[in-house]
Amino acid sequence: MKEDPRLIATRQAALDAAQKILMEEGVLHVTHGAVSKATGISRSTLYRHWPDARSLRDAAFRRIATPPNIPSKTDGPLRSDLRWLLAVLMGALNDTPWGQIAPQVVAAASTDEEARLVITEFMKDRFASVEAVFAAAVGRGEITADVPVDQLIELAVAAPYFRKLIRHEALDEDWLDQHVDLLCSIAKTNSGQ
Amino acid sequence: MKEDPRLIATRQAALDAAQKILMEEGVLHVTHGAVSKATGISRSTLYRHWPDARSLRDAAFRRIATPPNIPSKTDGPLRSDLRWLLAVLMGALNDTPWGQIAPQVVAAASTDEEARLVITEFMKDRFASVEAVFAAAVGRGEITADVPVDQLIELAVAAPYFRKLIRHEALDEDWLDQHVDLLCSIAKTNSGQ
């Protein structure tokens, strides 16, 4: 027996609105009342789906933080793979809801176990994709295995997040070029000593 | 004419409590009512000081994010100066309220101009102190001027923030050693080409 389409429609519409509110006004304004006004869905229905404010907010977090699958490119050379992958991650920060919602998740994670899980899983996913790129480069012999890969991965991902979430600086092509250049130069000069 | 000590005492006690609530329970719980209950100060007095919830929260942000003066050490060598300075910044993230409050400020900054100012000014300060270390190294001739200093500064600061705020990983001495090593190796290998 299939799920009632009304349930699905209500959940979807409500979380769309909750997500929008979360991005534009912050977690403070994600309430049953606000979502009701934004969607036309009655408050009582919303309470039936999410019994309290916290569960509504968690649902909004969870929905938006679901990591989209990152297509992988590991055929080398390193600079090319890395630039391509980081462009995808950068694009996600610049142009998808994730970029706008991430700050709220970061904050929630400091007091909320659920949000912490969301963000650490998300990051694990990001790290894995960068790791694959370096592993492939090692496999091709382009860099040697004694490169401090873990540190490089962290720097590779940390920089765009820091720039965007904390400094509110632009993430553009020029910046990305410099960033990739530096990462590659570290990988190469630390390689095979 | 001096300011009435009662004003000062009330502000201080209230913001102490607001800050504590902000750290432990998140921005959602910083309200006049909660602060009143925590301090014994009457709600009406709090409203007289901060007319609405927003101004109360902003005040709490502003108070905790005020950058403590960072003592500078730039007498070299680079590795030593850098390690010393980053240890201070790391300590601030680990052991002061700033480390716990920063996530909330990051989130607020995405929808609140005031919070954005707070954090960008704070970071400007941090960056300046790291810059001084590199500038001194250049001045001593330890590294040359063509090192991509701006990128290095960003990586130097981004890494600990990313680790703490986003990944919730430990910031310990071992990690710091590795981090400083890598930064120095970048600076040296890019130097004097």
Next chain:
DNA sequence: TCTATTATGCAACAAATTGTTCTATAGGAG
């Protein structure tokens, strides 16, 4: 010390928000 000023505490209050419950209705399943 005496007086005028002003911050606080308290209580009462209005307004808005939050959460609950009931009933009628409309949409979907079989």
Next chain:
DNA sequence: CTCCTATAGAACAATTTGTTGCATAATAGA
């Protein structure tokens, strides 16, 4: 067509938020 169930809407209590007036206590200035 009939049964089931999700929703809308209204009524409601409880809590929170913000305001106001007044008595009290602390402070500043003479």
